[in-house]
Amino acid sequence: MKYLEMAIDAAKSLGAEYADIRIHKTTxxxxxxxxxxxxxxxxxxxFGYGVRVFxxxxxxxxxxNVFTDDAVTKxxxxxxxxxxxxxxxxxGDGLKLATERSYIDTYRTPFEIDPFQVPLSxxxxxxxDVNKTLLNYNDIKQTLFLMECQKDEKLFAxxxxxxxxxxxxxxxxxxxxxxxxxxxxxxxxxxxxGKAAGWEYIEQINWQEKAEKIAxxxxxxxxxxSLGEEEQRTLLLDPIHLSLTMHESVxxxxxxxxxxxxxxxxxxISFATPEKLGNFQYGSKLVNFxxxxxxxGGLATAGYDDDGVPxxxxxIIKDGILKEYGTTRDTAPLLNLQMSRGxxxxxxxxxxxxxxxxxxxxxxxxxxxxPNDLIADTEDAVLIExxxxxxxxQHRVNFQFGGDMFWEIKNGxxxxxxxxxxxxxxxxxxxxxxxxxxDNRYFRTFGVTNCGKGQPGQRGRMTHGAxxxxxxxxxxGGSQ
Amino acid sequence: xxxxxxxxxxxxxxxxxxDDFTLQIGHSQDLHTRFAQNAITQHIDGESLRSGSWTxxxxxxxxxxxxxxxxxASVNQLDEESIISLVKKAENIAKINKPDPEYVASEGxxxxxxxxxxxxxTVNLSVEKIVDxxxxxxxxxxxxxxxxxxxxxxxxxxxxxxTKNGFEGYDESASYSHSMTIKKKxxxxxxxxxxxxxxxxxxxxxxxxxNEQFDSLNEPEPYEKGRLPVIMRPQAVLHWLNYxxxxxxxxxxxxxxxxYTGQIGKHFFGDKFSLKSTISDPHISAPLxxxxxxxxxxTEWIVNGVIKKMQADRYYAKKKGIKPxxxxxxxxxxxxxxxxxxxxxxxxxxxxxxxxxxxxxxxxTGEWTGLTRDGVLYFEDGKIKKAVTNFRWNEVLHDAxxxxxxxxxxxxxxxxxxxxxxxxDDFNFxxxxxx
Numbered sequence: 070m071k072y073l074e075m076a077i078d079a080a081k082s083l084g085a086e087y088a089d090i091r092i093h094k095t096t097x098x099x100x101x102x103x104x105x106x107x108x109x110x111x112x113x114x115x116f117g118y119g120v121r122v123f124x125x126x127x128x129x130x131x132x133x134n135v136f137t138d139d140a141v142t143k144x145x146x147x148x149x150x151x152x153x154x155x156x157x158x159x160x161g162d163g164l165k166l167a168t169e170r171s172y173i174d175t176y177r178t179p180f181e182i183d184p185f186q187v188p189l190s191x192x193x194x195x196x197x198d199v200n201k202t203l204l205n206y207n208d209i210k211q212t213l214f215l216m217e218c219q220k221d222e223k224l225f226a227x228x229x230x231x232x233x234x235x236x237x238x239x240x241x242x243x244x245x246x247x248x249x250x251x252x253x254x255x256x257x258x259x260x261x262x263g264k265a266a267g268w269e270y271i272e273q274i275n276w277q278e279k280a281e282k283i284a285x286x287x288x289x290x291x292x293x294x295s296l297g298e299e300e301q302r303t304l305l306l307d308p309i310h311l312s313l314t315m316h317e318s319v320x321x322x323x324x325x326x327x328x329x330x331x332x333x334x335x336x337x338i339s340f341a342t343p344e345k346l347g348n349f350q351y352g353s354k355l356v357n358f359x360x361x362x363x364x365x366g367g368l369a370t371a372g373y374d375d376d377g378v379p380x381x382x383x384x385i386i387k388d389g390i391l392k393e394y395g396t397t398r399d400t401a402p403l404l405n406l407q408m409s410r411g412x413x414x415x416x417x418x419x420x421x422x423x424x425x426x427x428x429x430x431x432x433x434x435x436x437x438x439x440p441n442d443l444i445a446d447t448e449d450a451v452l453i454e455x456x457x458x459x460x461x462x463q464h465r466v467n468f469q470f471g472g473d474m475f476w477e478i479k480n481g482x483x484x485x486x487x488x489x490x491x492x493x494x495x496x497x498x499x500x501x502x503x504x505x506x507x508d509n510r511y512f513r514t515f516g517v518t519n520c521g522k523g524q525p526g527q528r529g530r531m532t533h534g535a536x537x538x539x540x541x542x543x544x545x546g547g548s549q
Numbered sequence: 550x551x552x553x554x555x556x557x558x559x560x561x562x563x564x565x566x567x568d569d570f571t572l573q574i575g576h577s578q579d580l581h582t583r584f585a586q587n588a589i590t591q592h593i594d595g596e597s598l599r600s601g602s603w604t605x606x607x608x609x610x611x612x613x614x615x616x617x618x619x620x621x622a623s624v625n626q627l628d629e630e631s632i633i634s635l636v637k638k639a640e641n642i643a644k645i646n647k648p649d650p651e652y653v654a655s656e657g658x659x660x661x662x663x664x665x666x667x668x669x670x671t672v673n674l675s676v677e678k679i680v681d682x683x684x685x686x687x688x689x690x691x692x693x694x695x696x697x698x699x700x701x702x703x704x705x706x707x708x709x710x711x712t713k714n715g716f717e718g719y720d721e722s723a724s725y726s727h728s729m730t731i732k733k734k735x736x737x738x739x740x741x742x743x744x745x746x747x748x749x750x751x752x753x754x755x756x757x758x759x760n761e762q763f764d765s766l767n768e769p770e771p772y773e774k775g776r777l778p779v780i781m782r783p784q785a786v787l788h789w790l791n792y793x794x795x796x797x798x799x800x801x802x803x804x805x806x807x808x809y810t811g812q813i814g815k816h817f818f819g820d821k822f823s824l825k826s827t828i829s830d831p832h833i834s835a836p837l838x839x840x841x842x843x844x845x846x847x848t849e850w851i852v853n854g855v856i857k858k859m860q861a862d863r864y865y866a867k868k869k870g871i872k873p874x875x876x877x878x879x880x881x882x883x884x885x886x887x888x889x890x891x892x893x894x895x896x897x898x899x900x901x902x903x904x905x906x907x908x909x910x911x912x913x914t915g916e917w918t919g920l921t922r923d924g925v926l927y928f929e930d931g932k933i934k935k936a937v938t939n940f941r942w943n944e945v946l947h948d949a950x951x952x953x954x955x956x957x958x959x960x961x962x963x964x965x966x967x968x969x970x971x972x973x974d975d976f977n978f979x980x981x982x983x984x
Contacts, residue, residue, distance in 0.1 A: 106651035106864075110642050111621035115607050117597070127588075132595035134625050144595075151592040154680050158687060160588035190645050197647060210804050249805040254913040331585040333698040334730040334739060337905075340983075419599070421591050460906040460918045460941070467941060467982040469918050471910060489911055491918075493941070493980050524700040524728070525581050525593070548910045548943065 073226035087123040089227035093418035117418035126163015127155035171230030176372025180267025184218035248287040257287035262516035299546030303450035312515035312533035320426035322465040337463025352500030357432035367428035368530035375422035378411035430534035434506035507536035554709035567613035585698035617652035655712035656842030667723030668746035699729030772937035778898030799859035808915035819950035834964035883969030884956030941980035
């Protein structure tokens with residue numbers, strides 16, 4: 070598109086030290102079914118461009134949805150003016166940008182069936198059949214089925230000479246059933262988050278089986294008991310649950326912008342400060358966290374980030390030791406790092422890219438260990454499946470999590486369902502209490518599509534993963 | 550923008566063949582200046598057609614219906630070609646969709662009150678002036694050897710709605726907000742204020758409040774968990790209520806999904822607690838109409854602890870024979886007790902500047918969790934003694950209103966929110982943090 074070159078030329082002629090333009094079109098389809106009422110069946114399109122200009126070690130960013138020569142020039146000029154204003158209050162002697170070379174490349178999310186080509190009626194019928202199954206249970210009073218498909222097409226050009234053509238695709242189903250019994254009201258969900266894939270992901274799910282399972286477990290949960298007072302217990306956490314725990318307690322604390330204090334006014338800072346790199350025992354020796362923006366199906370897998378840095382794979386935590394952060398071109402030099410890890414991403418054309426969590430997963434255990442083996446090896450514990458309540462302090466140390474389904478384990482067996490279970494912990498104590506992780510045959514992922522961060526707020530996407538993991542001596546109890 | 554929006558409305562009226570339609574257009578001109586570590590780190594300007602700050606859906610949204618089969622589409626362009634394509638897309642979806650048993654026809658004509666023009670001082674606020682304000686704040690932080698981070702934001706917004714059945718409304722608003730956190734070693738605290746009229750905003754006053762909070766804190770000492778009386782300042786109360794009011798839903802109550810089942814007209818909250826939305830106070834922002842296509846009107850939600858009304862959409866309101874209602878601004882009735890007087894009411898307690906990361910634990914019981922943030926002050930015998938480390942709390946929030954000991958004067962913290970300091974007895978602190 071001619072506007073790429075026009076914007077870059079205009080920024081160069083103004084004297085920008087660096088500039089880029091991102092033309093970004095987001096096309097999405099959402100279907101929201103509540104019981105048997107189609108609350109929303111919608112297609113959306115958002116199309117525009119954002120221009121970043123770096124001058125005197127400071128940023129300016131302007132955006133527009135008007136595609137004319139005049140509008141593009143005005144947008145570049147405005148970004149330049151804002152960079153000059155930022156330069157009045159610049160970061161020390163000015164920010165530096167990490168070294169990067171130019172790339173000319175294309176990326177497409179691999180898929181078999183384009184979700185936008187699947188007839189809407191087929192999608193709606195599938196959803197209605199599932200909700201009908203749920204509502205066949207007398208105690209199920211509310212069912213929510215949400216289906217989202219999204220395509221992001223980006224053209225990126227920078228003054229480094231980079232020219233990128235990137236298209237990513239995601240599909241995300243979310244199903245929830247709420248039971249109301251004489252004892253209580255409780256919900257159970259089927260939710261594995263978003264996948265960078267086509268409609269084939271939806272087709273491989275056995276929806277009727279999932280619906281029967283969540284309906285039965287919602288009712289079971291409503292009639293279940295809770296636990297009494299909080300006490301030190303063993304926890305078994307399933308991959309979907311752990312994806313949220315790792316997102317909050319490992320993903321966010323290892324974003325370099327948080328570490329540097331750039332998020333102090335809103336999302337907060339991080340206890341995982343630079344002097345801890347290479348020596349801090351974040352978790353037990355079994356704990357390895359891998360950042361991998363090349364992960365197939367990963368929501369942060371896009372070829373390149375919005376700095377024009379290629380996707381990479383690296384250790385955040387290795388053998389329990391904090392090794393590295395997720396970085397961007399403007400944060401990496403502040404730790405004297407030559408290169409960025411490519412974690413700068415914006416949600417829409419009008420958003421300024423910010424330091425985001427990469428795809429991040431807990432490496433499965435190296436010894437053969439199945440979930441059944443692990444349960445059989447556990448005398449007294451609570452098994453938590455799925456995601457529930459979550460809350461963590463602004464330094465990312467103290468946290469409390471709930472879950473979606475809870476089971477009491479006694480003498481190596483699942484003996485009864487539980488409800489309203491919460492656990493509290495201190496971040497490094499929690500990860501240091503890991504003493505067993507199932508092997509990679511049981512590894513599952515969860516794609517986050519609503520990671521709220523930044524001022525103004527943006528919704529980020531990334532994928533997490535794990536296998537069933539055991540934690541010892543965690544404070545676990547029932548809520549009120 | 551109004552002319553462009555109305556022209557788009559005319560076009561939709563002319564070409565849309567559906568039995569019913571609702572067109573909504575949102576436009577926003579936004580300037581964001583973000584700073585951290587005493588420097589500007591982001592600077593964003595632009596205008597856009599979008600429906601909300603956290604969403605990526607286009608601001609030109611059309612919902613159509615053929616009988617009770619509905620379809621929606623949105624774009625972020627207003628040119629004729631885009632609108633023609635938008636209408637076709639929404640119609641095509643509706644034609645092949647399944648019927649919606651809960652469909653209700655769009656709202657008809659209503660007489661709306663006269664629109665107040667957005668404040669000129671806000672609309673004309675320049676980037677240079679915003680940076681001047683931030684510079685003043687950073688210099689203040691440097692004098693205290695602290696690091697400042699935060700954001701200054703200016704928004705000028707317009708909103709248009711048109712239905713096949715005759716509703717037409719146009720509204721404009723503007724706002725300026727400034728948020729800042731100062732941090733020095735173990736001390737961190739934040740202040741925030743948003744106004745619709747920049748002439749009513751004083752950066753000096755906000756800096757003074759920041760300094761008062763900062764100077765009152767020293768390196769926090771650990772304090773044990775347990776139930777304690779708390780004095781929640783307006784920022785903390787706002788954070789708390791945002792979550793509480795979100796659950797005040799009639800349909801969920803009737804379905805047995807929230808704590809308010811069967812509680813309408815009953816004394817469910819504490820008798821010192823009253824909540825309303827108003828269009829009658831010229832200083833409190835209120836839209837001309839809500840998303841339902843209904844004129845915003847004075848609504849009492851909770852009066853002296855009695856639930857008078859809950860939120861209900863048009864479908865559910867019709868089914869129940871009640872008026873649809875949605876909360877559009879937040880007014881909590883204040884009192885006249887000063888913080889000094891509050892401290893004398895109990896032997897000991899804590900003052901909370903803010904709350905953080907509030908999430909539900911259980912939807913049915915209304916139990917929530919969260920933490921304290923931005924400084925916790927321990928007081929004893931009527932006097933502040935020291936800063937203490939942050940707490941985690943788990944509370945049934947509506948029950949906590951039954952333990953309100955006193956209310957301070959209401960303070961306008963947002964253009965659409967007036968909130969007092971609230972003193973609550975026996976707040977349930979279940980854990981402590983390390984800082």
